[in-house]
Amino acid sequence: MLKKFLVLLLIFCTILTAKVSAAEFEMVSYSALVKLQWLSYSGQPEAKKILKALGQANLYDDKNLADYERLEKVNSIFQELNYAATVEYVQKNGYQNIMDIGGGFTPRAVVFAREGRKYIGAELAAVAVTAAEIIPKVIGPNYSQDVFYDEVLVEDREAMHGTADEFNGKICIIENGLMIYLTEERTHEMFKLVKEILQKHGGCFITTDFVTKDYFKEIASAIYGEDQAQLLYDETKVMYEQLFDNKISDNTFKNQDEALKFLAAHGLRVTPVPLLIDNSSLHCTKSLNPQQLEKIHNLTKKHYLWVITAE
Numbered sequence: 001m002l003k004k005f006l007v008l009l010l011i012f013c014t015i016l017t018a019k020v021s022a023a024e025f026e027m028v029s030y031s032a033l034v035k036l037q038w039l040s041y042s043g044q045p046e047a048k049k050i051l052k053a054l055g056q057a058n059l060y061d062d063k064n065l066a067d068y069e070r071l072e073k074v075n076s077i078f079q080e081l082n083y084a085a086t087v088e089y090v091q092k093n094g095y096q097n098i099m100d101i102g103g104g105f106t107p108r109a110v111v112f113a114r115e116g117r118k119y120i121g122a123e124l125a126a127v128a129v130t131a132a133e134i135i136p137k138v139i140g141p142n143y144s145q146d147v148f149y150d151e152v153l154v155e156d157r158e159a160m161h162g163t164a165d166e167f168n169g170k171i172c173i174i175e176n177g178l179m180i181y182l183t184e185e186r187t188h189e190m191f192k193l194v195k196e197i198l199q200k201h202g203g204c205f206i207t208t209d210f211v212t213k214d215y216f217k218e219i220a221s222a223i224y225g226e227d228q229a230q231l232l233y234d235e236t237k238v239m240y241e242q243l244f245d246n247k248i249s250d251n252t253f254k255n256q257d258e259a260l261k262f263l264a265a266h267g268l269r270v271t272p273v274p275l276l277i278d279n280s281s282l283h284c285t286k287s288l289n290p291q292q293l294e295k296i297h298n299l300t301k302k303h304y305l306w307v308i309t310a311e
Contacts, residue, residue: 032104043283046107102178222295
């Protein structure tokens with residue numbers, strides 16, 4: 001109880017700082033702050049700037065989270081690999097339009113804006129309001145005109161299409177870490193709309209969500225050994241469930257074959273690609289020993305990023 005009270009107290013202070021009411025700041029939004037904390041810990045510089053701009057104290061530390069040091073290390077690597085994979089894919093495939101669903105306070109907005117790409121974060125109301133206030137300050141006035149945030153629920157046809165229609169040309173839709181919060185019904189609705197948007201505009205939907213459990217456990221195994229992987233996964237899941245104040249879903253699909261059948265039933269085609277072609281810019285690897293570094297570099301070559309297109 002004390003741990004949860006401290007977490008909620010810190011979150012409440014953050015909300016006041018951002019001038020957003022506690023009633024607006026939905027429970028699922030808290031994970032956006034934790035993910036930013038992990039990414040900042042990895043050493044990613046723009047994440048550090050955003051965290052500072054938010055006036056955000058770390059939601060978790062060794063005083064309120066058991067096994068904090070190990071969870072922080074594994075989660076920071078996981079978050080930076082997701083971040084780096086999506087950024088690299090957009091850059092290497094020349095996308096100029098990015099629709100980021102549930103991206104929270106991701107520094108993808110900063111990087112893409114400075115490259116002259118149009119970025120729209122499709123978010124819950126409170127995160128959209130806060131990000132729209134904070135992120136442009138980090139980007140700087142010369143680039144922030146291409147960054148926007150819309151209030152969007154993934155099953156809302158009008159909102160999803162409305163955001164997509166703000167782009168001119170094909171779209172890269174990014175989604176990482178949202179599906180665990182969605183019911184099966186909402187997941188179905190989201191992918192119905194994803195197909196419609198991709199058919200209308202062209203482009204792709206990229207995510208690692210369908211392989212998260214295996215992918216996360218492989219990171220944990222690389223750093224702390226195979227015998228610790230399931231424990232660290234379970235502890236991370238409990239942490240997010242406490243933030244969400246509810247059970248989260250990580251078993252909608254029993255395996256990757258089931259996920260592929262689900263997407264095919266929605267008229268969507270999947271091309272798994274390597275997480276990273278170039279892993280030289282990763283910040284998280286600077287704290288790893290040679291054996292850990294080799295395992296993480298090998299992991300980045302695995303086809304954990306799913307590129308989803310309309311048939």
